[in-house]
Amino acid sequence: MATTDAGHPTDAHGHSDSAHGHDGHGDHDHDHPSYLAHHFDTPEQQFDSGKLGMWLFLVTEILFFSGMFCAYAIFRAWRPEVFEGCSQFLNTKLGAINTGVLLFSSLTMAWAVRCAQLEQHKQCACLIATTLSCAMVFLGVKAIEYSHKWTMGLLPAGLYSYDPANPHPVGGPNYLAYICAPFAAATVGVLIWLIISYLRGAKFQFAVAKPLLVVCLSFFGGVGLGTILESGGDDSEHGSVHVAQHDDHQHGDHQHGGEQHGGEQHDGEHSAEHTPAHAEPAVATLPAAGAMVDDSNDLAVLKRLASDATNTGLQGELKALEAQDKMSGGAITYDDSDDSSATIAASKDNVLRPSRAGVFFSIYYCMTGVHAIHILAGIGVLIWLLVRTMRNDFNRNYFGPVDYIGLYWHLVDLIWIYLFPLMYLIR
Amino acid sequence: MSAGSLRSGYEVNDPGYPTPQENYLTNSKGVLSWMFTLDHKRIGLMYLIGVSVAFLVAGLLALGIRLHLLSPDGALFNTGFFKWLAPEKQPNDIYNQVFTLHGAIMVFLFIIPSVPAALGNFLVPVMLGAKDVAFPRLNLSSFYLWVAGAIFFVMALMASGLDTGWTFYTPYSTTTDSSVILATTGAFILGFSSIFTGLNFIVTINTMRPPGMTWFRMPLFLWATYSTSIIQVLATPVLGITLLLLIAERTMHIGIFDPEYNGDPVTFQHFFWFYSHPAVYIMILPAFGIISELISVHSHKRIFGYRFIAYSSIAIALLGFLVWGHHMFTSGMSPMTTIIFSALTFTVSVPSAIKVFNWLATMYKGSISLTTPMVYAISFIFLFTIGGLTGLHLGTLATDLHLHDTYFVVAHFHYVMVGGTLVAFLGGVFHWWPKMVGRMYNEIGGKISAALVFIGFNLTFLPQFVLGSRGMPRRYATYDPEFQALHIMSTYGALTLGIGLFIALGVLLYSLINGRKAPANPWGGATLEWACTSPPPYYNFDRPPVVGDPYEFGNIEWDAESDRYVKVEPKRKVVPSETPAEKPAHAGE
Numbered sequence A: 001m002a003t004t005d006a007g008h009p010t011d012a013h014g015h016s017d018s019a020h021g022h023d024g025h026g027d028h029d030h031d032h033p034s035y036l037a038h039h040f041d042t043p044e045q046q047f048d049s050g051k052l053g054m055w056l057f058l059v060t061e062i063l064f065f066s067g068m069f070c071a072y073a074i075f076r077a078w079r080p081e082v083f084e085g086c087s088q089f090l091n092t093k094l095g096a097i098n099t100g101v102l103l104f105s106s107l108t109m110a111w112a113v114r115c116a117q118l119e120q121h122k123q124c125a126c127l128i129a130t131t132l133s134c135a136m137v138f139l140g141v142k143a144i145e146y147s148h149k150w151t152m153g154l155l156p157a158g159l160y161s162y163d164p165a166n167p168h169p170v171g172g173p174n175y176l177a178y179i180c181a182p183f184a185a186a187t188v189g190v191l192i193w194l195i196i197s198y199l200r201g202a203k204f205q206f207a208v209a210k211p212l213l214v215v216c217l218s219f220f221g222g223v224g225l226g227t228i229l230e231s232g233g234d235d236s237e238h239g240s241v242h243v244a245q246h247d248d249h250q251h252g253d254h255q256h257g258g259e260q261h262g263g264e265q266h267d268g269e270h271s272a273e274h275t276p277a278h279a280e281p282a283v284a285t286l287p288a289a290g291a292m293v294d295d296s297n298d299l300a301v302l303k304r305l306a307s308d309a310t311n312t313g314l315q316g317e318l319k320a321l322e323a324q325d326k327m328s329g330g331a332i333t334y335d336d337s338d339d340s341s342a343t344i345a346a347s348k349d350n351v352l353r354p355s356r357a358g359v360f361f362s363i364y365y366c367m368t369g370v371h372a373i374h375i376l377a378g379i380g381v382l383i384w385l386l387v388r389t390m391r392n393d394f395n396r397n398y399f400g401p402v403d404y405i406g407l408y409w410h411l412v413d414l415i416w417i418y419l420f421p422l423m424y425l426i427r
Numbered sequence B: 001m002s003a004g005s006l007r008s009g010y011e012v013n014d015p016g017y018p019t020p021q022e023n024y025l026t027n028s029k030g031v032l033s034w035m036f037t038l039d040h041k042r043i044g045l046m047y048l049i050g051v052s053v054a055f056l057v058a059g060l061l062a063l064g065i066r067l068h069l070l071s072p073d074g075a076l077f078n079t080g081f082f083k084w085l086a087p088e089k090q091p092n093d094i095y096n097q098v099f100t101l102h103g104a105i106m107v108f109l110f111i112i113p114s115v116p117a118a119l120g121n122f123l124v125p126v127m128l129g130a131k132d133v134a135f136p137r138l139n140l141s142s143f144y145l146w147v148a149g150a151i152f153f154v155m156a157l158m159a160s161g162l163d164t165g166w167t168f169y170t171p172y173s174t175t176t177d178s179s180v181i182l183a184t185t186g187a188f189i190l191g192f193s194s195i196f197t198g199l200n201f202i203v204t205i206n207t208m209r210p211p212g213m214t215w216f217r218m219p220l221f222l223w224a225t226y227s228t229s230i231i232q233v234l235a236t237p238v239l240g241i242t243l244l245l246l247i248a249e250r251t252m253h254i255g256i257f258d259p260e261y262n263g264d265p266v267t268f269q270h271f272f273w274f275y276s277h278p279a280v281y282i283m284i285l286p287a288f289g290i291i292s293e294l295i296s297v298h299s300h301k302r303i304f305g306y307r308f309i310a311y312s313s314i315a316i317a318l319l320g321f322l323v324w325g326h327h328m329f330t331s332g333m334s335p336m337t338t339i340i341f342s343a344l345t346f347t348v349s350v351p352s353a354i355k356v357f358n359w360l361a362t363m364y365k366g367s368i369s370l371t372t373p374m375v376y377a378i379s380f381i382f383l384f385t386i387g388g389l390t391g392l393h394l395g396t397l398a399t400d401l402h403l404h405d406t407y408f409v410v411a412h413f414h415y416v417m418v419g420g421t422l423v424a425f426l427g428g429v430f431h432w433w434p435k436m437v438g439r440m441y442n443e444i445g446g447k448i449s450a451a452l453v454f455i456g457f458n459l460t461f462l463p464q465f466v467l468g469s470r471g472m473p474r475r476y477a478t479y480d481p482e483f484q485a486l487h488i489m490s491t492y493g494a495l496t497l498g499i500g501l502f503i504a505l506g507v508l509l510y511s512l513i514n515g516r517k518a519p520a521n522p523w524g525g526a527t528l529e530w531a532c533t534s535p536p537p538y539y540n541f542d543r544p545p546v547v548g549d550p551y552e553f554g555n556i557e558w559d560a561e562s563d564r565y566v567k568v569e570p571k572r573k574v575v576p577s578e579t580p581a582e583k584p585a586h587a588g589e
Ligand code: HEM
Pocket: B167, B280, B281, B283, B284, B326, B327, B345, B346, B348, B349, B352, B387, B388, B389, B390, B391, B392, B394, B395, B396, B400, B403, B404, B405, B409, B412, B413, B416, B417, B420, B421
């Protein structure tokens, strides 16, 4: 063992992918291929370890999200009307198209795993690049959704500044530009890299940069897609906005005037637009966001919603409210500040106070935001995977990383599959 | 610790094994070889140093608390030194920050990583007979996440301190202007460090077991680590999201926890304790594992009720998820809920008690050697039993209403966390120290430290039970003069405890300089770590280990001539000349 040090510079290197020479026994390498980290005995052991590790990681991810799903469940149980009302601000079309995009990307990912197992390197790389592009489209559409809401002031509780009388304030910051900026920078970076590698004749780099450029551009494809869908006859969102404006129909001065009008007559739901929002306790239609500026029919709305037997939380609230009502002889202390109405027993106040609507958007941003971060992380690892695939690192005995990242990608997809109905389809 | 402080070139440690020229401490040199090491043993040692430093810092803060409480109006932080140090702060504010940082550092930086990350990293692969953990790189990154978390805590300390208590309860934590964001970011990062360690161990134990190492041949320490890892993986993400939401609450006012924005602070408590009650089992389960090993090895007797101990660890891990509400009996849950949580709390003490009975039964009629680790182990049993039983007082609704948020709770959890985990940790460090560094320490010094820790600890915390049941609330900088005598006792106890701990540190460090070289098996253990040399070689085993019964002591005997334990079974005797030089080290592959 005197030669140990010679073949074994530092253990940091000893553990890198190549398993050579860590113990100075030459014959050792024969049954230890280069892709097998040398604390493992067999490729199967390595694969099983990685797979189990990935599954456990996914368990932690689910639990991580579960905290937010719990928060969602709690607050929705407490304030079903807020959730139903606010959900109308979400654009179902954009949500649906993103769901489709992610589902498709899951397909390409699963297919990529298969190709890696069959050693179809080229096809595998194509499929990974497609998955990446889908991820980018998703983010592009999300950018439209986010920036649109930010402009309208539909923000987390503390920042919430939506004004139903003026839903599209003019002259705010251009959020879309802010979101797009880093992606534009990345695109330009990849482009420069592409050109340089072409000029220098670095074939491999050129080959990698090509699909990456497509991937980057997909983001703007997503932005374009989002813009088109947003303007092309949006069903509910602007309907509710209009309700919010009850009597003044001054769409003309909106920033995105063009977008507003497209779909306003399409939907039966929109009849609400033509009835002053506080005229009747909205039997057929939901109180929508319009109720937000309307104090008078809150109790009625509450009663109506509470008549649905599933809204047990609300019944409790109603009872507490009525009890309070009795005790104070009808003179309910009206807490006008948005501040201190945390609990069920809180006094009767607006069903859809801005701060409460804000909680919906808090949860919306927390959940979709953390999900988007996972998409970004997924993009990072998929790029790494793309490079390795193009380097032909994988073969029928060693395709673990493709498999694991595939699992991760499916989970990210799956979480969205839950988010979509819970956020967009609850009205 | 530098590799150079230990000489290489050991003589034969165990007649059955070839002479190693190199061990994991000497096989590569230089600071970088440590910083980028992927060797689980080195990472374990680095963790050991890290958590010890954290423990030292938090321990000094604890002494600060105790010194302040010497007088009813507060002592230490009223002195001129603190006026000079922090002129803009009131003594009471300083007190709040000191106890918060004490708690937060002890919990997040010391106790949670202490046994699993420090000792566990060193021991899990060796005990298992594997070359390393399944994901060595992830292991190293866990360590650096720990370092990053520690840096955040230091930054919080430097910025404007932290005064929320380690529990970060809202709404105070959303309104105070101390550095909540820095500290919670630190705790968030530490959470991921802990998750990755747990994940690594689960996979390692599942897939890296060598042939012959069946589940029921695993040492109980591995069972304990496995159950701990389950909790780490299942509970910690919830802490992560809770802290993230708290950060969002402070920055954006998302209104989930903050009543100002229609949030609900009790939801925070639920989220927090959903993690933190299981987390107390992250703290104690590995300690159970250590004690199972220590009691059995130093009694030279087969562990009593192996399967009961193994399964009870898993039972604790799972039941521990159902009882978090017992921290919130006074937070305004419905009476029905409190009753259910109270009942579930009782069930979780059953598996803990099973373990205590098993340890006692193991010692019964064993041939006990009262070594330092054994002294620590015995004091563990005593102290943990008190801690666990007082937990039942707290789990009982009627008594908890009186005792909640008093010194009784403080005493309870110190009996389980210090009397339990810390004492077991020290016992474990003394037990495996010869394996880690290859040196024996001074037994007398070790026993003195154990005795002082035991006496000092009881002197510190027994009076606190009395204080609490007489109504002394926790987290107060000043108190009614009638409590002073007990507080003074407690402070003297803390000083004694501190001296004991410093002696323990001194004894261990001194062994590095002047310790006798450790044989492979100084205690007569039968688990695999005693089958490799002390310290182990880089890949732990120069030849694939022969997996046997981890608690079969019949064929291990003290050999007075060579001053070590040897295997007496003839079938494993290998003549040194037979050691085949031409055979690859990992013949199993
Ligand atoms: C034998 C089983 C145990 C039972 C039945 C039990 C029960 C309880 C109960 C009911 C409380 C809440 C008291 C209150 O706030 O009013 C409590 C607090 C606590 N326990 Fe335990 N416990 C047990 C074991 C442990 C263990 C093993 C540990 C840690 C190693 C631990 C650590 C703590 C801590 C840290 C607190 C206080 C948290 C705080 O408020 O800051 N407990 N225990």
